[in-house]
Amino acid sequence: MVIVMNIDASEKQISEITNLLTSLGLGYHISRGEEKIVIGVIGDKRKLDGKAIEMMEGVEKVIPIVDPYKLASRIFKPEPTIVKVGDIEIGGKNIVIMAGPCAVESREQLFESAMAVKRAGAHFLRGGAYKPRTSPYSFQGLEEEGLKMLSEARELTGLKIVTEVMDVHSVEKVAEYADVLQIGARNMQNFSLLKAVGRMNKPVLLKRGLAATLEEWLSAAEYILNEGNKDVILCERGIRTFETYTRNTLDLSAVPAIKKLSHLPIIVDPSHGTGRWHLVPSMAKAAVAAGADGLIIEVHPDPKNALSDGPQSLTPDNFESLVKELKIIAEAVGRELA
Amino acid sequence: MVIVMNIDASEKQISEITNLLTSLGLGYHISRGEEKIVIGVIGDKRKLDGKAIEMMEGVEKVIPIVDPYKLASRIFKPEPTIVKVGDIEIGGKNIVIMAGPCAVESREQLFESAMAVKRAGAHFLRGGAYKPRTSPYSFQGLEEEGLKMLSEARELTGLKIVTEVMDVHSVEKVAEYADVLQIGARNMQNFSLLKAVGRMNKPVLLKRGLAATLEEWLSAAEYILNEGNKDVILCERGIRTFETYTRNTLDLSAVPAIKKLSHLPIIVDPSHGTGRWHLVPSMAKAAVAAGADGLIIEVHPDPKNALSDGPQSLTPDNFESLVKELKIIAEAVGRELA
């Protein structure tokens, strides 16, 4: 921690701070510049938790130096984490594809989607049984019924299942059926839910919040890791900006940035990231080129009649063509898509 | 709903849309301009739920006309809602002041704060027993112990209690102790939690999400209203922008905008809205001048030693001076602060 004071801070103001530091067993060093006085603090900064040094007289600002997360950090664990779901590895050489409808709507719709995405080369089936919707009057999902259908679709196709869990009440139920528990963007800082999935023995797909910084996102992952669950997969899904043509602004620079800051695998959701199906193939290819470990893509057998998010869903045919293109890009960056 | 098509859309493409509308029992009218063809849809737009008209050939965009919320809307209920908490009215002529520490830290800290804010003229004591914190290593709150202290502080001072509820598990417990249930910004779209507090018989203070539009905020209120709880108080607490000098950007234009769009009362949180105590008095006065129905302000007997959010807390003395100034502003805009 670095404390910046105005050059005209009095000796009394400075010694009030240094006395506080000393009383807490912390060391310090004072640099007097031409415009500012800088006090570098040495020792365990946790001793300063809750000391509002910004409010002490003469202090201009306090700059934290240490990251708020530790277990999620690449410095803490330099080698990349590979999350295993059965025989599938996320974060290894292979690019993992998760695909399926936004919401589970019916057995027929789900099975048709599942078989189509399986045929095209997907590894996971996605589909929401519990749906977080902006309006209470929109379709809210089939709930446990939907979970059962997902489980049947797994039997049918061998695909792994990733599906969202929306609250602490339903964590155990969703975990009964799913292979990977998804935390949605709107729940990225639902800390009770993060702790609850952190206590489960299932991998967690943690979507980035609509207005979350990388630091907040990794701190959210830290909540899960800190409860003992080491299998966290990050998912970039677009952030909110002033641009209105796209539903969100897909921040692909998050991919190489997370690779530098953390050891956790990261996948990309170009469907929510853009909100327009015709932008999805370009952004899916860009994500793989940027170094993503996988993709999660909305595919619906009949997007025009989807109960949720139709405009951003690919048809099975579009999806099949895309997977072929993705294989070529994967190889071009030294990865595989098997 | 208005459907915009390219001027070069074929008759077949147009008739595919009009056939769909007719089959759903919806009327329509076609306007052919020089650059666009516009189809106005007449009838209950819910019949179009899940029809992704954006994906139909020739369609450029679909523009919704009707708001996604209804019970929260001023058109639905033109007269303003006044939420009553005992003998205190929120949304009436009187400006309501809620004040207290960010977190309940100890009986001593809480009681000292409570007596100070009571003396200065506050109507409510605020204080978190459950704290949503970015990092799992930060102070997480005293939980039920904290709730009990809040309840004791109410006995002591007669102040009403507003405190945050973080998950569906603890709604009933928090409701036992609190007079008003607070939903934090990070949970504004935790729809399970919104439904849960919507089923309680307690007023709800709904903070605006960090990146929530007014439409999404009112739709979140709709979740609560739709479960039968009519007592929703909105709270503007700053949105996330590129500016870094302030912790958030306090959007005071939300006050007159909400007054126009909705009948619900709205208060302002200048402490989280700015993150800097020295900006709080100016923004508190501005909020009242803009038409806010109340304020929620962090006050700590010893901000330098607060376990949470010290830099944005006022001292009891600062707070007392501020309340005096607020009375003058309230009168200047035809309100009262009693």
Add this chain to the structure above:
Amino acid sequence: MVIVMNIDASEKQISEITNLLTSLGLGYHISRGEEKIVIGVIGDKRKLDGKAIEMMEGVEKVIPIVDPYKLASRIFKPEPTIVKVGDIEIGGKNIVIMAGPCAVESREQLFESAMAVKRAGAHFLRGGAYKPRTSPYSFQGLEEEGLKMLSEARELTGLKIVTEVMDVHSVEKVAEYADVLQIGARNMQNFSLLKAVGRMNKPVLLKRGLAATLEEWLSAAEYILNEGNKDVILCERGIRTFETYTRNTLDLSAVPAIKKLSHLPIIVDPSHGTGRWHLVPSMAKAAVAAGADGLIIEVHPDPKNALSDGPQSLTPDNFESLVKELKIIAEAVGRELA
């Protein structure tokens, strides 16, 4: 400047940095924490201009301590600057009101506006002769003809004139007619233009850029001050966020923040800041309560027929009522509106 290195940086990496500092005549101090190594640099940081220390091995980040502006800073000049335009003072006890149409459209429209705002109590007439418009097909202004009309309106009413200058070519011409030169939001970082108005002997009204931080805004003011023109008035006019109900998000916290960071006067433009005339009165009152030194408000004798920005213009009657309310607020915060 503070240099943060990873805890596993080698001694060689550290000495490469300290050798560089020494070679430039700079002092330093090294603090070795548990997770980071921090090097505080002592001396004139300008010696490090263009040394990309971030790129040196082992360096994680470089944190600047000193602000990029100096003449605009409150530390450099603690007493507030009062800009005098004839007998009118901006930044003193009196709240200054600038009002008039967005664009000068005709002699009749301008004179009618001028007389109306004069009667209501305005000190300045605003009105664009050169208009920056998003589309080349929108009305671009009457240019010199418009300047002449503004000058005639001054004769007629005694109001001072503030009008926008859009490029380096027309600075001298605009200065012939105007009392205050306005730099628009889109030109806030048109550095050639800033230097050009900095060489004039006329006060400058510098609007905040649509996505400008306070630091960038004050640095833009620094360009003007640095050329010798000390009379800079800042104008907050809303920043761009994800919210779409308002045209911009008016950042009133900029008012007390600028008052802390700088000695320059600051006024507020609630018309562009909201884009909706029915929000203007509330935000104008809030601005004065927040401590603004003045307001610039669009008033049009017939807003429905304005050639530009009608929806955000007040009628003369609305404006007159507003000025009366503003007087009361001004007094409530210890100011005057004469």
Add this chain to the structure above:
Amino acid sequence: MVIVMNIDASEKQISEITNLLTSLGLGYHISRGEEKIVIGVIGDKRKLDGKAIEMMEGVEKVIPIVDPYKLASRIFKPEPTIVKVGDIEIGGKNIVIMAGPCAVESREQLFESAMAVKRAGAHFLRGGAYKPRTSPYSFQGLEEEGLKMLSEARELTGLKIVTEVMDVHSVEKVAEYADVLQIGARNMQNFSLLKAVGRMNKPVLLKRGLAATLEEWLSAAEYILNEGNKDVILCERGIRTFETYTRNTLDLSAVPAIKKLSHLPIIVDPSHGTGRWHLVPSMAKAAVAAGADGLIIEVHPDPKNALSDGPQSLTPDNFESLVKELKIIAEAVGRELA
């Protein structure tokens, strides 16, 4: 244009609008829904310029249907524009690479950079002679001296030259030396400058503004096209968001979106887009995978000693490796990099 009215609008309010439309020679159609009344306007909407229908009684909002740009639109000109600079085509099958230092600092630095990027396979040399800098105390460029050096570097290497023009005064001078005139992000809405380069006979590289929507960006291009200059190249360079780890957020979805909305070629600047050299290679590859027509990348022979933007510059070696990787990606998406 679509006019939305409240369901409780009176017949008088409706007829005031329809009378206005009729008086202007415009047709209309009224749809009465359950919650709103919608008036679709038929005819040349320019007749409504400056009629603030939003302000008429009973009107809730006015929704424009037609885009503000025309010459830049894909509907106006369906086939892609290929900008030719000598024998180089931008917007064709070949991916074009522009590279070089942020600023021209010296003959030696420039020539070394030029030879290195030429050797690695670049087609253009970039380098600023006039530098827009946030602070007036930062290096402002070598001006005409720098232009001469760029011209010499062209002689030496055969590379084309792209360099920034900052104001209307220097357009002719820069055009004497440069092959492509660059308009920087901060000048994207400097309309005087856009008109000035629109009258030149040189291609223009138009960078996206820091907070510009796609619509505003294409409208800025329209200013240039409307003056007669058809050779506009768009350049995505990152937008401003709340994220602070990266200098900007590179919006790669702009690439396929622009391809859909416009016929103009688009290139990407991953150096300014991220502000961190170690993110540049990933984002450069992603840009090509997303469909960009080219890249503009900062390369400096000695980034640690660059006078501007060192932290985002690649070394010649890094750049050479990157170009090799880009060739593979280009082929993977059916393009070439020759």
